[in-house]
Amino acid sequence: xxxxxxxxxxxxPSTAHLMRWVIVATxxxxxxxxxxxxxxxxxxxxxxxxxxxxxxxxxxxxxxxxVRPALQDSSALLTGVLLGISLPPASPWWLIAVxxxxxxxxxxxxxGGLGHNPFNPAMVGYALLLVSFPTYMTLWAxxxxxxxxxxxxxxxxxxxxxxxxxxxxxALSGATPLDTFKHKGEAxxxxxxxxxxxxxxxxxxxxxxxxxxxxxxxxxLIAKRIISWHIPVAMLSxxxxxxxxxxxxxxxHFASPLFHLLTGATLFGAFFIATDPVSAATSQRGKLIYxxxxxxxxxxxxxxxxxxxxxxxxxLLMNVxxxxxxxxxxxxxxxxxxxxxxSKPSKPL
Amino acid sequence: MPAYEFPGGIxxxxxxxxxxxxxxxxxxxxxxxxxxxxxxxxxxxxxxVVVGENVNVGSLIAQRNGMISAxxxxxxxxxxxxxxxxxxxxxxxxxxRWETLPPxxxxxxxxxxxLERLESSGLAGLGGAGFPTHxxxxxxxxxxxxxxxxxxxxxxxxxxxxxxxxxxxAADVLEGAQLIARLCxxxxxxxxxxxxxxxxxxALTQALSQMQHPATIALKVIETRYPSGGERQLIxxxxxxxxxxxxxxxxVGTLCHNPGTLLAAFHAVRDGKPLVERIxxxxxxxxxxxxxxxxxLGTPVASLLKGAGLDPHQLHQVIVGGPMMGTPLTTLDxxxxxxxxxxxxxxxxxxxxxxxxxxxxxCGACELVCPAQLLPQQLxxxxxxxxxxxLETLNLFDCIECGACSFVCPSFIPLVEDYRSAKQRIRxxxxxxxxxxxxxxxxEFRQARIAREDAEKKxxxxxxLAHTQKSAPSSAGDDAAPEADLRSLRIAQTAAxxxxxxxxxxxxxxxxxxxxxxxxxxETQLATxxxxxxxxxxxxxxxxxxxTQKDSTI
Numbered sequence: 004x005x006x007x008x009x010x011x012x013x014x015x016p017s018t019a020h021l022m023r024w025v026i027v028a029t030x031x032x033x034x035x036x037x038x039x040x041x042x043x044x045x046x047x048x049x050x051x052x053x054x055x056x057x058x059x060x061x062x063x064x065x066x067x068x069x070v071r072p073a074l075q076d077s078s079a080l081l082t083g084v085l086l087g088i089s090l091p092p093a094s095p096w097w098l099i100a101v102x103x104x105x106x107x108x109x110x111x112x113x114x115g116g117l118g119h120n121p122f123n124p125a126m127v128g129y130a131l132l133l134v135s136f137p138t139y140m141t142l143w144a145x146x147x148x149x150x151x152x153x154x155x156x157x158x159x160x161x162x163x164x165x166x167x168x169x170x171x172x173x174a175l176s177g178a179t180p181l182d183t184f185k186h187k188g189e190a191x192x193x194x195x196x197x198x199x200x201x202x203x204x205x206x207x208x209x210x211x212x213x214x215x216x217x218x219x220x221x222x223x224l225i226a227k228r229i230i231s232w233h234i235p236v237a238m239l240s241x242x243x244x245x246x247x248x249x250x251x252x253x254x255x256h257f258a259s260p261l262f263h264l265l266t267g268a269t270l271f272g273a274f275f276i277a278t279d280p281v282s283a284a285t286s287q288r289g290k291l292i293y294x295x296x297x298x299x300x301x302x303x304x305x306x307x308x309x310x311x312x313x314x315x316x317x318x319l320l321m322n323v324x325x326x327x328x329x330x331x332x333x334x335x336x337x338x339x340x341x342x343x344x345x346s347k348p349s350k351p352l
Numbered sequence: 353m354p355a356y357e358f359p360g361g362i363x364x365x366x367x368x369x370x371x372x373x374x375x376x377x378x379x380x381x382x383x384x385x386x387x388x389x390x391x392x393x394x395x396x397x398x399x400x401v402v403v404g405e406n407v408n409v410g411s412l413i414a415q416r417n418g419m420i421s422a423x424x425x426x427x428x429x430x431x432x433x434x435x436x437x438x439x440x441x442x443x444x445x446x447x448x449r450w451e452t453l454p455p456x457x458x459x460x461x462x463x464x465x466x467l468e469r470l471e472s473s474g475l476a477g478l479g480g481a482g483f484p485t486h487x488x489x490x491x492x493x494x495x496x497x498x499x500x501x502x503x504x505x506x507x508x509x510x511x512x513x514x515x516x517x518x519x520x521x522a523a524d525v526l527e528g529a530q531l532i533a534r535l536c537x538x539x540x541x542x543x544x545x546x547x548x549x550x551x552x553x554x555a556l557t558q559a560l561s562q563m564q565h566p567a568t569i570a571l572k573v574i575e576t577r578y579p580s581g582g583e584r585q586l587i588x589x590x591x592x593x594x595x596x597x598x599x600x601x602x603x604v605g606t607l608c609h610n611p612g613t614l615l616a617a618f619h620a621v622r623d624g625k626p627l628v629e630r631i632x633x634x635x636x637x638x639x640x641x642x643x644x645x646x647x648x649l650g651t652p653v654a655s656l657l658k659g660a661g662l663d664p665h666q667l668h669q670v671i672v673g674g675p676m677m678g679t680p681l682t683t684l685d686x687x688x689x690x691x692x693x694x695x696x697x698x699x700x701x702x703x704x705x706x707x708x709x710x711x712x713x714x715c716g717a718c719e720l721v722c723p724a725q726l727l728p729q730q731l732x733x734x735x736x737x738x739x740x741x742x743l744e745t746l747n748l749f750d751c752i753e754c755g756a757c758s759f760v761c762p763s764f765i766p767l768v769e770d771y772r773s774a775k776q777r778i779r780x781x782x783x784x785x786x787x788x789x790x791x792x793x794x795x796e797f798r799q800a801r802i803a804r805e806d807a808e809k810k811x812x813x814x815x816x817l818a819h820t821q822k823s824a825p826s827s828a829g830d831d832a833a834p835e836a837d838l839r840s841l842r843i844a845q846t847a848a849x850x851x852x853x854x855x856x857x858x859x860x861x862x863x864x865x866x867x868x869x870x871x872x873x874x875e876t877q878l879a880t881x882x883x884x885x886x887x888x889x890x891x892x893x894x895x896x897x898x899x900t901q902k903d904s905t906i
Contacts (some may be wrong), residue, residue: 006675006703007509009760012365015717018710018762076710118711118763231716280715286727287719329730336725336750337359338584338597 016229022077024229025275026084028220032271033088035216039146039209043092046163048084051099055083058107066112078117082106085125085275089268089315090132091142096163098139102128122322123282126315133315143179145202146209180210180266181311184258192255211265221274230280233287235273237294238301242269245302257306269301272314282322289325289332296321356592358585360723361577362756364509364676366548371635372512374643376520379632380659381448385427385650387413388439391689392476393483393867394420395875399440405432408451410626413440416471418875419856420863422484422690423474427628427648439687442650453624458531466535466621473620474627474690479503479610480673481867482691485532485617487860488607492536494857495602499591500538500567502529503608504545504552505574505581508674511694513633514611516644518545518552521615522559526569528614531621533567536607541569544590546576578676579754583608585723597750600864612693632688634660636697638667647688654684657697668700675703676755710763718757718767724750728757728767735774740781743774751775779869790873797876800883807887811894818897838899841892848885855881 009015016024036044059079063070073079086102106128114120133140180202187196224230246260263269268276277283277297284293297317304313390396397414407413407426414424426442429449434441456469467486475485491497502525506514518525529541545553556571572590579585584595586608593604601608612631619625628649635642640661647656653670671678672686673694696703718728726747734742748771757767855878862871 006671006678006680006698007364007755007759008706008764009362009364010707010762010764011704014363014365015760016762017707017764018713018715021713021715021762072708072710078713116711118713231720281713283714285714285716285719285730287716290716333727333730333746334725336597336747337588337594338599338724338750339747 018078019076021229022081024227025224026077026081028224028229029084029088029275031216031220032213032275035213036088036092038149039213040092040144041149043094043163044088047090047092047094047099048087050096050163051087051090051103052080052083054100054103055079055086055107058103059112062108062112063116066116068116073117076117079107079111082111082124082128086128088271088275089125089129091140092144093142094139098132098136101135102132104128105131118281120281121325123276123279123318125279126276126318129315130319133310141179141182146206148205179311180207180262181305184262185305185311193257194255207266210267214265214270217270217274221270224274224278230274230278231287231290233290234277234283234294234297237291238273238277238298239264239269241295241298242302245299246306249302249306263302263305267305267312268314272297272301272318276314277318277321282318282325284325284328284332286329286332286334288334289328292328292332293321293325296324356589358580358582358588358723359725360721360756361579361585362721362759363576364578364759366576367509367635368512368515368548370637371510371633371642371644372515372549374641376516376631376644376646379645379647379651379656381428381444381446382648382651382655383444383446384433384441384652385444385648386439386441386652386687387424387427387650388687388689389414389424389437391424391482391649391691392422393481393863394418394422395870396438397421397424399435401432401435401440403432403435406430406445407432407442408449409628410451410453412472412626413442416474416484419859419878420484420487420871420875422476422482423472423626425474425626425628427650450625453620453626455624456621458527458534458618458621461621463535466531469621469624470617473616473625475613475616475620476627476690477610478612478616478630478690478693480677480691480693482689483864483867485609485613488609488864489532489535491602491607491860493853494860496605497536497538497602497607498605499540499542499607500529500533500536501587501590501601501606501608502541502543502611502614503581503583503586504543504549504611505586506549507546507576507578507581508676508678508694509578510635510696511633511674512635513631513644513693515549515552516633517611517615517631518549519555522552522555523563524618525611525614526556526559526563526565527622528616528618529569529609530565530567531617532607532609532614538607539567541565541567542590543569543571544580544586545571545573546580547573548576578756579723579752582723582752582754584752597747598865600861627690630688630690630692632656632692633694634697635694636670637699637702638663638697647692649689650687652684653681653686653688653695656688657684657695660697662697666699667697669698669703671696671698671703676759677753706764706766709765712761712763712765715762717760717762721756721760723754723756724752726751731774732765732767732770735770738774738777740774740778743778748774748778786873790876793873793876793880797880797883800880800887804883804887804890807890807894811890811897814894814897818900837895838892841888841895845885845888845892848881848888851881852878852885 010017033048056074056079059073060070063073083103086106106124110122110124110127111120183201225232242263243260246263249257250259284290300317300320301313304310304316395418398417399414401413408429409426411426412423413426416423428442428444429447430443430445433443458466467489470486476482504514504518533541553573560569574580574589580589583601587593587595587601587606595601596603616627629646631644632647633644639657670681672681672692712729712732714729722728731746731748751771753768755768761767859871859874859878862874
């Protein structure tokens with residue numbers, strides 16, 4: 004039995020600290036999103052976080068497990084925050100509640116709680132909403148820098164309580180760059196598409212800046228050793244490589260690697276979603292394969308599949324592969340290599 | 353500085369300054385000692401004294417039992433007051449009369465005499481496992497050893513016993529190393545020491561510059577990182593050799609010894625002093641006078657700590673060994689043994705109990721620090737699920753139980769405990785299935801013993817016959833048969849000798865790999881081989897007597 008623990012001598016964080024650090028690292032991204040998409044982002048995150056904590060408390064009570072430690076580890080709060088970030092700013096409260104329940108109750112607790120869920124809870128919630136409520140899930144308004152008008156938009160409250168009239172829905176919704184590019188039509192060449200200025204002024208730079216904010220938070224997590232570099236690096240480099248191959252083969256029809264990296268959920272997904280340790284592969288080699296798998300799936304679904312963004316599906320699909328990856332990527336210790344070559348000849352008896 | 357690295361490792365707070373500031377002292381003589389019969393790997397020793405007997409310091413009080421075992425000597429002079437299956441108690445007479453063996457010179461004495469001295473001095477490794485030193489020295493019979501590694505890394509926090517040993521006895525330790533190197537045939541001696549012991553390093557440098565040494569001795573100062581004192585880790589670090597999984601350092605031509613053991617070996621040879629005392633680190637915030645002391649084996653921990661200024665109100669727990677791999681004591685009545693290198697009297701604030709365990713989130717912190725390149729988080733999962741076959745796929749038995757994974761676990765999971773109990777469970781299963789085998793081996797032993805007694809009886813009779821019939825002519829026997837008999841008996845004797853050697857090798861290897869286990873079955877097999885050898889020798893003697901008798905009659 005070992006007596007010393009790193010956390011006691013101030014050398015390493017506890018699980019709760021890890022979770023809180025990830026939440027802290029989302030703040031730049033949340034701030035950037037709020038700047039471009041309005042207070043709906045913050046209301047989403049707060050609502051999802053609160054609902055997640057409430058759902059966790061409820062189900063721990065139902066499972067007759069201690070409630071306090073489960074809440075103190077902040078894992079439910081983190082799931083809520085990540086799901087809240089993924090939702091369009093105009094999401095009504097009931098939509099958020101459905102997503103949170105799917106994430107915390109079904110994907111996490113019904114599988115045994117923290118540490119036992121095979122799937123990324125936030126992405127289970129997100130995927131469920133995307134499939135069930137596609138209209139609401141594409142309600143991304145064109146980004147506009149924060150101002151007094153947008154800050155106290157009269158629609159904010161209506162958004163939160165889910166009372167937006169259908170006309171307002173139409174007025175609000177605007178396609179994301181990935182969405183627009185996806186539906187540009189077969190006959191249109193990429194050059195023509197961009198020349199026609201398909202997106203409102205500043206849309207691409209807004210998405211790029213948000214992506215860079217996620218990158219900043221993600222790098223901070225790597226620097227703090229909260230997450231390892233393996234998954235993000237593997238995922239981003241495989242995405243870049245595959246997107247570059249597509250782009251090189253036919254630049255008139257496929258988007259550039261940079262476009263893939265800087266729009267949609269790519270960087271958020273790479274640093275905050277794919278790196279969820281519970282549902283990711285275990286060994287370092289496994290993590291590399293897992294990250295590459297996600298990157299490849301994202302590009303394939305975006306390019307050839309039916310959904311404009313694909314991070315959630317790619318992560319969930321790779322979650323399925325984790326048991327297999329874990330089985331086949333057990334590291335071979337040094338002591339198992341070259342044993343015969345290194346050992347000195349044994350004296351005969 | 354070597355450029356080689358072992359994987360993983362951690363940097364726990366060292367906390368060595370508490371005990372390495374004060375000079376080495378001798379602890380007061382205890383008024384009573386309790387000497388456990390099992391202070392070493394292998395079988396407990398068998399008492400050879402009775403209650404009431406007077407003993408001197410160094411008197412043999414229990415004999416080794418079986419091959420993997422060590423003699424035990426009285427550590428104070430006085431009267432034996434209690435003998436049972438587990439320990440011998442001696443009441444001191446305060447005279448401290450010594451009984452030593454004649455001095456030997458390791459450079460000129462015969463190797464057999466040196467081995468015999470190591471054995472009769474009751475030497476066992478002082479580092480922790482307590483492997484009998486003479487068995488380890490005999491490894492050269494089976495493996496080619498080119499390098500002796502002095503494991504002076506002492507990577508565990510708190511412990512400074514090796515540090516102080518080297519500061520005070522650097523030259524003696526080096527002599528001891530050359531003695532062992534001579535016995536095992538090693539041409540090179542490498543000292544592996546962490547860079548947090550500058551005084552020991554300078555003592556070694558000075559001793560090296562002043563002494564004559566036939567073997568090449570290299571001093572390798574390595575970075576302070578836990579667990580660089582692990583045998584495999586140190587060998588990797590200083591020699592860049594990977595000890596194969598399930599193998600021993602001897603498999604890569606290496607032997608590892610701790611400085612304390614080498615010092616004891618040298619004193620046993622030069623001064624004829626059996627192993628009756630050792631250096632122990634007394635430390636922890638609950639004592640006011642921490643330091644290192646020479647302690648007679650069998651001294652109760654309570655009196656030692658009291659002598660070092662123990663504050664019982666501050667005391668939370670006493671740990672034997674280091675804080676990473678040591679074990680907490682349940683009672684302070686426990687005596688100091690050959691493997692007690694450190695006693696930590698810790699306060700609650702100093703080594704608080706681990707917070708409540710939370711679920712593993714597979715963060716991988718454990719994997720990054722594992723020096724054996726395992727997947728601790730997976731091992732944890734499957735250990736709790738008792739999936740033993742998966743555990744073996746994940747190389748559970750490569751785990752050295754260093755505790756680096758538990759140290760960094762953000763969920764405070766006692767990982768090493770999981771692995772230990774899983775190993776224990778798997779071993780028990782193997783023992784279950786080995787029991788039937790053991791019964792068979794016991795039967796074979798009995799058969800061999802009967803055959804040996806039979807053969808010896810016959811040999812004696814034949815010898816008597818030969819003696820009485822020397823003068824008188826005997827009846828004519830078959831003439832060609834004895835020649836053929838002698839040859840086949842000689843072959844049988846050689847085969848039996850080989851079988852004994854092989855059984856010894858198997859047992860030594862098994863015991864060195866898992867020093868905490870018992871090896872009754874292997875000891876039985878060795879005993880059977882020995883009986884067979886004796887029987888073969890008796891038959892040969894009988895045939896020879898027969899032959900001479902024939903010769904004399906012709």
